Amino acid sequence: MERGKGYNKNEIERILTDLNMTGFQKKVLMYVYEIPKGETRTYKQVAEAIGHGGAYRAVGTVLKNNPLAPIIPCHRVIKSNGELGNYSGDGGTARKESLLRKEGAIK
């Protein structure tokens, strides 16, 4: 059941608040945190899901600043074109592709 993170949605919200994150930042991070394994979401879809439809650019800005990189599966967020986009984590976009392929989210 537990993947080893040991964090709950409530904990994430508490941490984000403690980091002085704005509502937009928290919405994006929490939504991405709830993306199920094997599923991928586009930046635009995430933006619309949190109520900021056209803020797909801002979504990328948030993930780039992503203070919870090891706990939030930011690698599940891709471009609307089906491309992976970019990734500021260790290994860069190559790592992102590897993770998504491993989960079966992509071919």
Added chain:
DNA sequence: ACCGTATCAACTA
């Protein structure tokens, strides 16, 4: 296929 423009939020000076 390539380039330019549109749009939104956060960061820095």
Added chain:
DNA sequence: TAGTTGATACGGT
């Protein structure tokens, strides 16, 4: 307060 940046999207040429 204003200017710049950025892990994008879409349309026109």
